[in-house]
Amino acid sequence: MCDQLRQDYLSCYGHETxxxxxxxxxxxxxxxxxxxxxxxxLCGPSRASFxxxxxxxxxxxxWNNFPLRVDEKxxxxxxxxxxxxxxxxxKTHMLVDPKEIQRLKIFSDxxxxxxxxxxxxxxxxRDDGLHPDPIVDPDLEYNKYLSSKGYNDSHNPWNYAANAIEVEGKISSGWLMRHCSKPARVAxxxxxxxxxxxxxIEFINDAGKNSWCLHLSYIKPHWPYIVSSPYHDMYSKEDIKxxxxxxxELTDAHPVHKGFMDVSYSKVFSDDKVRDTVxxxxxxxxxxxDDHFGRLMRFLSENEYLENTLIVFTSDHGDYLGDHWLGEKDLYHNPSIKIPLIIYDPCREADGTRGSRNASLVESIDLLPxxxxxxxxxSMPYRLEGTSLLDTLRTGKELSRKGAITELDYSCREEARRALEIEPEQCRGFVYTTKCWKYVMLEGYDAVLFNLIDDPDELINxxxxxxxxxxxxxxxxxIFEWLRKRRTRNQSEEEIKSLPRDFEKRAGIMIGVW
Amino acid sequence: MCDQLRQDYLSCYGHETxxxxxxxxxxxxxxxxxxxxxxxxLCGPSRASFxxxxxxxxxxxxWNNFPLRVDEKxxxxxxxxxxxxxxxxxKTHMLVDPKEIQRLKIFSDxxxxxxxxxxxxxxxxRDDGLHPDPIVDPDLEYNKYLSSKGYNDSHNPWNYAANAIEVEGKISSGWLMRHCSKPARVAxxxxxxxxxxxxxIEFINDAGKNSWCLHLSYIKPHWPYIVSSPYHDMYSKEDIKxxxxxxxELTDAHPVHKGFMDVSYSKVFSDDKVRDTVxxxxxxxxxxxDDHFGRLMRFLSENEYLENTLIVFTSDHGDYLGDHWLGEKDLYHNPSIKIPLIIYDPCREADGTRGSRNASLVESIDLLPxxxxxxxxxSMPYRLEGTSLLDTLRTGKELSRKGAITELDYSCREEARRALEIEPEQCRGFVYTTKCWKYVMLEGYDAVLFNLIDDPDELINxxxxxxxxxxxxxxxxxIFEWLRKRRTRNQSEEEIKSLPRDFEKRAGIMIGVW
Structure with a gap:
């Protein structure tokens, strides 16, 4: 899994340069x-769904770091x-509720x-990816690693080497986007x-031939947008989409869209100079x-893991990069909510679909099933709300899902929320995407509809x-039907269906017997 | 709280006899x-909401005994x-998930x-109220009490004394409704x-003048419909509504209504002989x-508890008693979902409303707030979904709620479910009651609508x-809006609103800074 990789920035999804x-x-x-x-x-909620x-x-x-309920599996x-x-x-961005851990007297270590x-x-x-000085963990493994490799001119080489640049001996922050064309201070x-x-690779070697599942969760291409040589100048503004x-969109904006166009990072990303640099x-x-993924794939191939390993390449969400006058993610356009998803199934049954494309409406919650x-x-655990893709992987048949759901909760984007002058409870939305349409409900506001056939760029509401x-x-x-069918019941279909006939009578409970 | 007491069987709600x-x-x-x-x-889910x-x-x-999630407060x-x-x-009918208790290594004692x-x-x-032989707890306190009072001709006096009758020296089951006109075998x-x-009373004496909240949860008038002398023949068939x-309703029944009319207890309750006896x-x-409640109220009065004790009289649901050709509860008519609710607020601020009636659409979840x-x-804890009635109690003002929600899940009524030939997931419904209308969504079926003004008996869909x-x-x-607003977010509005301005920047996270 990459972080903040939008679908259309891979050559297999059509990127030309x-x-x-x-x-x-x-x-x-x-x-x-x-x-x-x-x-x-957003990273946190998207990952919690995966x-x-x-x-x-x-x-x-x-939202990032909103704890997961202690009994959520x-x-x-x-x-x-x-x-x-x-x-x-x-990276995961996941926490369990510390108050519950304390209440339930669970020894956290x-x-x-x-x-x-x-x-x-x-x-x-584990490495949640963002380590500026005010919040850096003094025991961060990656910092120890960098120190051991000689990057020891600071206490926080994540910030001052891996995400920093150097010009004429002066170290500058990789957080500042005007520095993005410079190489990172690490090789x-x-x-x-x-x-x-x-x-x-170390984990897989350690796991050996026993069953394992590795969540390799790359921290990049999420910001800070700073990359080592030779990648820093491999592309120029001529190469960008x-x-x-x-x-x-500017003159007739939906209020929520406008609220986000007005936040600082969107304004910055609406400047062509910024896009051309970042x-x-x-x-x-x-x-x-891609290069390091290739290294991993060669390792898997050379060690005969490809015969029995299911491999998924995906991302947790996209990045507007200035599209729709926006930066970051948060909202409902495809640069934000559409992700790359490639699945390799090692089994012979999947031989007929290798190299194929599938147009099913897939959701990230389909991976766990x-x-x-x-x-x-x-039978699938009741609380899982997705659909296994295995049948699709092996037959090429499309899923029967009519619409994909994406939920919005921008209550913690305090700059936008304060500008919109709304309560957190109102900062919610539901995106319903079909093959032809995208419909967005935004609490307290008019809805948005895009015709994805006539207007694939989602410019006209x-x-x-x-x-x-x-x-x-x-x-x-x-959306209404989807909501009604949420798996909130604390008992599975299977458990209910396995109730024996007359289970109450067997317990001696005779209801309405004359 | 009574169990299975419908609203219209109290003289303050208009019962005439x-x-x-x-x-x-x-x-x-x-x-x-x-x-x-x-x-x-139904007892369990209704109480879980209270x-x-x-x-x-x-x-x-x-459903009864579907465990509550371990972090549900x-x-x-x-x-x-x-x-x-x-x-x-x-009675409570509540359990916490035993699998979770085990998984979380919590010592259950x-x-x-x-x-x-x-x-x-x-x-x-605690006494969950139903103790037939196959499931009776050998340590049931009430059984020990009955034994100590001389009811010791069986190992389970709950079943063979309190809920049994005796005719010419022969003990018969109080579960059988043909026996309902006989007195229970206990005084x-x-x-x-x-x-x-x-x-x-014992608890209140024990609690003394410290703050306490007592959930006195009467087991009756829930079946078995068997009562001690002199109550057993205080009323006759001339007294029933x-x-x-x-x-x-019979010839043009909604399929779900028909499914429930066809179950055994509904058929039995559709027989006038049964109604006249039960x-x-x-x-x-x-x-x-009522008599014992009076005894409790006298105790409270004599011990000066009425000056500072909030008192609620209510029930967990009703009982069809043959109305709409149905027995038990489960469905959406008022005999099933409408409850008595009387609240005494001891404070002076409430003096202006004493003895008044209030037409607000109140839900059982309003009590805890x-x-x-x-x-x-x-500020009210975020996860609470009801509205405090205190202001209404003190001013007489009505709540602003436009419609009350009642949810149906009849998946464990296996007789009805099998007759309807549907999956558990389909056994769900949403009842939306306003002052004039009742609308019932039943998954997989047509909806039902009653005009409560023209047809208060809910006979015409x-x-x-x-x-x-x-x-x-x-x-x-x-219903749609209600669903969208469920309090499922694991962080309160207050916590979100207290995020400081630029909280990310303070942590050193600079998003989109040129």
Whole structure:
């Protein structure tokens, strides 16, 4: 999993100047999903959905570091049923509720406490990716690693080497985007991407031939947009995709869209000079990921792991990069919510689909059921809300899902929220994406509708067109039905269906007997 | 709280032959709510809503003994913040998830384990009310009590004395409704209702002048419909209310209504002989509750508790008693979902509303916020989904709620579910009640609409009347909006609103800075 990698910045998804041959090779070995969406356009909630197999509405972890409920199960819990060692290398942004840990008198450093604190992962190398001085962990492994490699002119080489630049002997911050065209102060082999790849290989060697599941969670191409040589100047402004925005978006903006256009990072990203500087670095970071991913794939191939290892390449959300006059993610356009998703299934049954593309409406919560189905034909745990993709991977058949759901909760974007002058409760939205339409409900505001066939760039809101009344109604019904069917019941279908006939009478409870 | 007491079987709610002077006296001291609804028409989920202050959709405990999630807080947790001792005497039907207790390595007999197992109550005298031989707890306190009082001709006097009859020396089961006109084999003073009242008084004496909250949860008038002398023949068939049903309901039934009309207990209750025998006993059980409630009120008065004790009289749901050709509860008509709710507020501010009636659409989840507001003006815990009634109690003003929500989940009514041939997931419904209309969504079926003004008995489904199209749309929107606003986010509004301006920048995280 990459962080903040939008779908269209890979050559297998059509990028014309950014060549990603190693990721493309995976696409040739597996299935490439063209309509894959995340559950929420922010690291924390999106990842919580990947890991729990549940929508944000169900898991409730609506923002980075909003804790997960202590009884919410994750990939590690589910796969442990099949004796799979489930480990993390890289970023998660997940926490379990510390108040509950205290209330339940759980020793946080004992095995159970660690399992809960790490949300079900074995934290082989956990690194949540952002370590500026005010919040840096003094024991950060990557900092120790950098120090050992000679980057020891500061106490926080993450900040002053890996995400910094140097001009004429003066160190400057990699956080400042005007520096993005300069190389990072670490060599490629010591970059975060290289380091996490090393750790991934180390873990796999350690796991050996026992069953394992590795969540290799690259920290990049998420900002700070700073990359080691030679990636820093591999691309120029001539290589970047044309910006997708219109003047009508500025003059006739939806209030929520306008609220986000007005925040500082969107204004900065609406400046062509910024895009011309930042996007080549973003592309360099992706190219770097592709190279190290290739190294990992060669390791897997040489050690005969490709025969029995399911491999997924994906991302937790996208990056506007100035499209629609926006920076960051948060909102509902495809640069934010559409992700790359490539899956290699090693089994022979999947030979017929290798190298194919699939247009199914896929959600990130479909991955966990896919992993479970890879191990077992047993009935799927009730609380999982996605659909296994294994059948699709092996037959090419499309999923029956009519609309994909993405939820918005921008209550913690305090700059936007204060500008909009709304309560946190109102900062919510539901995006319903079909193959032809995208409908966005925004609490307290008018809705938004895009015709994805006529207007794939999502520039024209057609919600008020009377011809679209039926479509609007259909999309609203889709969201309404989806909400009614959330898996909130604390008992599975299977448990209910296995109630014996007359179970009450057997217990001696005779209801209404004359 | 009574169990299975419908609203219209109290004289203060208009019953003409069943006089309940002690409950009526409370009504004269407080406010009587005419439109109070439970969240779900079954003991377990209804009570889980009372105790957690959350809708069934949010707490997930959709059937009796479906465990509550381990981090779901209840009245005992909330009131402990005000040093209130919160105790239970009687029935709850609540469990915490035993699998989670085991997974979290919580010692179930230690203080924390008991707190969780008893869902936040101090189990002063817990008695879930149904103890037939196959499931009787050998240590049941009430059985020990009955034995000590001389009812020791069986190992389970609950079953063979309190809920049994005797004819010519032969003991017969009180479960069989043909026996309902006979007296129970225990004297009134040893009945469950008397016993729980004794225990309530004992608890209050024990609590003394410290702050306490007692959930006195009467087991009756829930079946077995068997009552001690002299209540067993206090009423006859001449005293019962006319049955509410129509032949059109039989011939033109909604499929779900029909499914429930066809189950055994509904067929039995559709027989006038049964109603004529059972309902007088049901009335006797209520009269008995009224008498013992009067005894409790005298105790409170004599010991000067009325000056500072908030008192609520209510029920967890109703009982069809043959209305609409149905027995039990489960469905959406008022005999099932409308409850008595009388609240006495001891404070002077409430003097202006004493003896008044209030037409607000009240939900059972409003009680917990009322109790909290009684103790504190602080902001209400985020996860609570109801509204404090304290302001209404003190000003008489109506709540602003436009529609009350009741959720149905009949998946465990296996006789009905099998007859309908549907999956558990489909056994769900949402009832939206306004002052004029009741709209019922039933998954997989057509909806139901009643005009409560023209047809207060809910006999005519007018959902297909084209004149009602706007009403149907409005009610659907009401349910849709309600669903979107569920409190599923794991962080409170307050916590979000207290984020300092530029909290990310303060942490050293500079997003989009050139």
């Amino acid at each position: 950014l060549k990603t041959p190693n990721i493309d090779a995976l696409a040739n070995m597996g299935v490439t999903f063209d309509n894959a969406f995340i559950q929420s356009p 890991y729990t197999g549940r929508y944000m509405f169900s898991h409730g972890s609506n 994750t990939i590690g819990d589910y796969l442990s049923n099949f004796n799979v060692r489930t480990a993390l290398v890289g 004992a095995e159970l406490g660690i399992h809960l604190r790490e949300c079900g992962f074995e934290p082989y190398t 490629d082999e010591h970059s975060e991407t290289a380091y996490m790849t090393d750790k991934a 044309p910006v997708v925005r219109s003047s009508a 996007i080549p670095a973003y592309m360099g970071l992706i190219k770097q990921v 896919t992993f479970i189905r890879f191990h077992s034909q047993e 057609v919600v008020d067109d009377p011809n679209n009344r039926d479509i609007v109604q259909e999309c609203r019904e889709g | 069943l006089k309940t002077p002690n409950i009526d006296a409370l009504a004269n001291m407080g406010v009587t709510f005419d439109n109070a609804f439970i969240q779900s028409p 105790y957690t202050g959350r809708y069934m959709f949010s707490h997930g405990s959709n 209840t009245i005992g947790d909330y009131l402990s913040n005000f040093n209130v001792r919160t105790a239970l005497v009687g 230690a203080e924390l384990g008991i707190h969780l197992r008893e869902c936040g109550f101090e189990p002063y005298t 009134d003073e040893h009945s469950e209702t008397a016993y729980m009242t004794d225990k309530a 006319p049955v509410v049903r129509s032949s059109a 309902i007088p006993a049901y009335m006797g059980l209520i009269k008995q509750v 009322t109790f909290i507001r009684f103790h504190s003006q602080e 007018v959902v297909d009347d084209p004149n009602n199209r706007d009403i149907v749309q409005e009610c659907r929107e009401g």
